[in-house]
Amino acid sequence: MKFTRREALKSLGGGAAAVAATGLVSISAVGQESAEVKTAPKHAVGLLYDATRCIGCQSCVAACNEANNLEGDLRADRIHHSAQDLTSFSKNIIKLYRPADGSGYSFVKQQCMHCIDPACVAGCSFKALTKNPESGVVGWTSSKCIGCRYCEIACPYHIPKFQWEGWNPKIVKCELCKERLAVGKEPACSSVCPAKAVIFGTREQLLAEAKQRIRQNPGKYYQDRAFGETDGGGTQALYLSHVPFDKLGLPNLGNESVPEKYLKWQNRIYSYLAVPVVTYATMVAVIRKNWHDHQHHEKEEQERTGLRPQL
Amino acid sequence: MIGFWERNVPVFDVPVRTRALYVLTGLFLLAFGLVTYRELAGLGPVSGMNDAYAWGIWKTFNVMTLTGLGSGAFSVGMTAYLFGRWRLHSVMRTACLTSLLAYISGMTLLAVDVGRPWNMYLVLMPWKWNYHSPLLEVAVCMPLYAMFPLFLENIPPVLEWLHEARPSARPIVEKATAIMAKFYPLVVGLAYILPAMHQSSLGALMLLAGDRVHPLWQTPFLPLLYVWAAAFMGFSCVAGTLLFCTLMWKRPMDLDVLREMGRITCYIIIAWLVFRFSDILFSGKLGLTFQFNQYAVLFWIEMVILTLAAITLWDSAKLKNARMMFHAHLIAAIGGMMYRFDPTTLAFNPKSGAIYFPTAMEILVALGFVSFAIAVFMIAAKKLAIIPAPLSYWYDYENEVLAKAPEPQLSRPGEALATAQD
Numbered sequence: 001m002k003f004t005r006r007e008a009l010k011s012l013g014g015g016a017a018a019v020a021a022t023g024l025v026s027i028s029a030v031g032q033e034s035a036e037v038k039t040a041p042k043h044a045v046g047l048l049y050d051a052t053r054c055i056g057c058q059s060c061v062a063a064c065n066e067a068n069n070l071e072g073d074l075r076a077d078r079i080h081h082s083a084q085d086l087t088s089f090s091k092n093i094i095k096l097y098r099p100a101d102g103s104g105y106s107f108v109k110q111q112c113m114h115c116i117d118p119a120c121v122a123g124c125s126f127k128a129l130t131k132n133p134e135s136g137v138v139g140w141t142s143s144k145c146i147g148c149r150y151c152e153i154a155c156p157y158h159i160p161k162f163q164w165e166g167w168n169p170k171i172v173k174c175e176l177c178k179e180r181l182a183v184g185k186e187p188a189c190s191s192v193c194p195a196k197a198v199i200f201g202t203r204e205q206l207l208a209e210a211k212q213r214i215r216q217n218p219g220k221y222y223q224d225r226a227f228g229e230t231d232g233g234g235t236q237a238l239y240l241s242h243v244p245f246d247k248l249g250l251p252n253l254g255n256e257s258v259p260e261k262y263l264k265w266q267n268r269i270y271s272y273l274a275v276p277v278v279t280y281a282t283m284v285a286v287i288r289k290n291w292h293d294h295q296h297h298e299k300e301e302q303e304r305t306g307l308r309p310q311l
Numbered sequence: 312m313i314g315f316w317e318r319n320v321p322v323f324d325v326p327v328r329t330r331a332l333y334v335l336t337g338l339f340l341l342a343f344g345l346v347t348y349r350e351l352a353g354l355g356p357v358s359g360m361n362d363a364y365a366w367g368i369w370k371t372f373n374v375m376t377l378t379g380l381g382s383g384a385f386s387v388g389m390t391a392y393l394f395g396r397w398r399l400h401s402v403m404r405t406a407c408l409t410s411l412l413a414y415i416s417g418m419t420l421l422a423v424d425v426g427r428p429w430n431m432y433l434v435l436m437p438w439k440w441n442y443h444s445p446l447l448e449v450a451v452c453m454p455l456y457a458m459f460p461l462f463l464e465n466i467p468p469v470l471e472w473l474h475e476a477r478p479s480a481r482p483i484v485e486k487a488t489a490i491m492a493k494f495y496p497l498v499v500g501l502a503y504i505l506p507a508m509h510q511s512s513l514g515a516l517m518l519l520a521g522d523r524v525h526p527l528w529q530t531p532f533l534p535l536l537y538v539w540a541a542a543f544m545g546f547s548c549v550a551g552t553l554l555f556c557t558l559m560w561k562r563p564m565d566l567d568v569l570r571e572m573g574r575i576t577c578y579i580i581i582a583w584l585v586f587r588f589s590d591i592l593f594s595g596k597l598g599l600t601f602q603f604n605q606y607a608v609l610f611w612i613e614m615v616i617l618t619l620a621a622i623t624l625w626d627s628a629k630l631k632n633a634r635m636m637f638h639a640h641l642i643a644a645i646g647g648m649m650y651r652f653d654p655t656t657l658a659f660n661p662k663s664g665a666i667y668f669p670t671a672m673e674i675l676v677a678l679g680f681v682s683f684a685i686a687v688f689m690i691a692a693k694k695l696a697i698i699p700a701p702l703s704y705w706y707d708y709e710n711e712v713l714a715k716a717p718e719p720q721l722s723r724p725g726e727a728l729a730t731a732q733d
């Protein structure tokens with residue numbers, strides 16, 4: 001069979017048609033109305049941490065370890081070390097920020113922020129990490145986790161940690177003492193805080209409390225706002241601070257949640273699998289035509305050489 | 312040696328049990344032993360991974376990078392079947408086999424890398440999936456592709472071997488071939504849509520990492536750039552493999568086909584470079600490329616390597632220089648691998664002060680799984696009709712000798728006119 005330039009152009013046109021069809025469907029999919037912005041569950045609970053009240057006593061760390069059967073990081077010599085960072089040995093830690101110029105220092109408590117639209121939940125393949133539709137607590141289920149550690153890559157606050165030792169590793173993160181909540185108790189950390197620096201409540205109560213403190217103490221709090229009201233789409237752990245939030249390790253995320261910001265396009269292209277299905281159908285139509293020509297060519301070859309055609 | 316690639320033929324005159332095969336098998340067995348240790352002791356004692364760099368080379372190199380090289384069946388196949396470049400049919404078997412082996416090797420290592428592999432049965436239960444996760448897309452789409460369309464694409468050489476070496480099986484083979492030929496367009500279509508989906512989702516994985524990935528790599532077009540890189544990496548891997556095999560096993564080389572592959576690879580790379588650079592220009596990140604830090608340097612290394620690859624590919628196609636062409640494909644593959652590896656590790660900054668460097672055991676396991684793929688390719692190419700050759704190399708399986716075949720032709724059969732017009 002002669003393979004002329006005209007035919008080459010024709011089949012090239014077929015391929016181009018498939019690509020164009022994909023492009024058109026993709027553009028219409030991307031042009032869809034923006035997915036509705038997620039709001040906090042009705043009975044969302046959380047923590048309000050006021051860095052100006054915290055005395056750094058670490059009672060919350062000890063209470064958290066006790067409530068969650070964690071013994072702290074004893075790996076080196078069985079002597080308990082104050083944790084430098086969140087690890088799979090601690091779900092809640094206190095850090096100290098002390099600026100080089102000697103100006104005001106601040107403690108900061110680190111635990112899961114229980115985001116309204118969590119990146120870890122968005123990335124988790126088999127729903128091992130889920131957001132409770134009632135309380136909004138982000139919890140982990142061992143029987144659904146494959147241990148891929150994508151949550152560690154995705155979380156903007158670097159919260160989930162993985163047990164690197166042993167054959168049966170687990171993801172360790174604050175689950176807002178969900179077992180204690182179930183029996184009507186508040187989380188261990190807030191229950192023991194002597195300075196009432198961290199308090200537990202519904203998100204609405206906590207936001208109202210934060211706003212009242214800001215109103216009563218003008219100029220005391222950084223930016224006169226609570227971190228987590230809108231940051232990263234909003235969180236259920238809220239922070240008040242007298243030093244800039246980013247100094248305490250709270251990143252400047254803007255108001256969009258991480259999944260909304262980064263997966264918008266991806267989710268639209270895959271909505272109802274419309275783009276892949278249309279692309280597949282178009283490609284098969286073109287390939288079918290090309291395939292017919294190819295088999296004709298193969299037959300001619302077989303006549304010429306007397307050998308079986310090769311697929 | 313120059314000759315037209317007319318048929319796929321086993322590399323029959325080279326021994327199967329070579330020293331290289333023993334070394335590769337040894338490396339794989341060593342890796343297998345280390346994997347057993349990893350399953351008992353956990354990931355920590357074996358690897359350099361930590362909570363800041365939670366993904367090590369098993370994911371970022373063996374899966375993210377090497378399945379890019381294993382995209383030959385996708386990109387070369389798409390050019391051949393969808394864009395009607397029929398000459399490239401002669402290299403399709405090499406493309407399909409390298410792809411299948413790269414995917415199998417990568418996915419097996421992925422199962423070693425995950426901490427709780429016994430829960431992976433969930434991949435079979437669609438009602439338990441999180442449909443918004445890019446990782447779910449990869450976890451479902453990659454095995455589906457490797458086990459269904461890509462696997463079927465590798466069946467014809469096996470059927471052919473059965474047909475030639477086991478005459479009693481011929482009626483079944485003929486029937487199976489007829490069925491395959493009937494449904495082949497449907498299978499082939501799947502073999503292009505599925506990799507397009509998961510190769511882009513590999514890029515989408517890094518989207519959710521947000522500002523951990525340096526802005527020069529973090530862009531909404533990351534999925535597109537990933538699948539685009541897979542396109543030229545696939546071409547380079549297939550052309551490079553063929554050039555290497557024909558040189559090593561002293562097979563005739565079809566410079567027409569290789570030059571066409573070289574030119575197509577060159578076009579894809581240039582378009583990719585222009586797109587990547589425009590994205591950086593129009594998103595206002597050009598300033599970042601002139602900062603004096605490791606990220607800007609890394610960015611320019613990638614750009615320079617791929618530009619060099621494009622120029623060398625073009626020149627080698629023009630000069631008909633096979634050795635230069637091999638080096639060009641090697642450079643292109645390295646450039647593509649760097650682009651796919653960097654956002655996961657070198658341009659990945661979790662801002663914690665932690666560092667990641669793979670341990671010796673981790674590297675040995677990664678190498679062992681690559682060795683496995685290479686070893687299987689070496690055996691398969693000698694037993695099955697994978698590597699293309701002129702008709703005069705046609706092999707008689709039954710009597711294990713060279714069969715009588717027509718004399719080699721001076722011009723490409725049936726294409727004399729088309730070549731004259733070029």
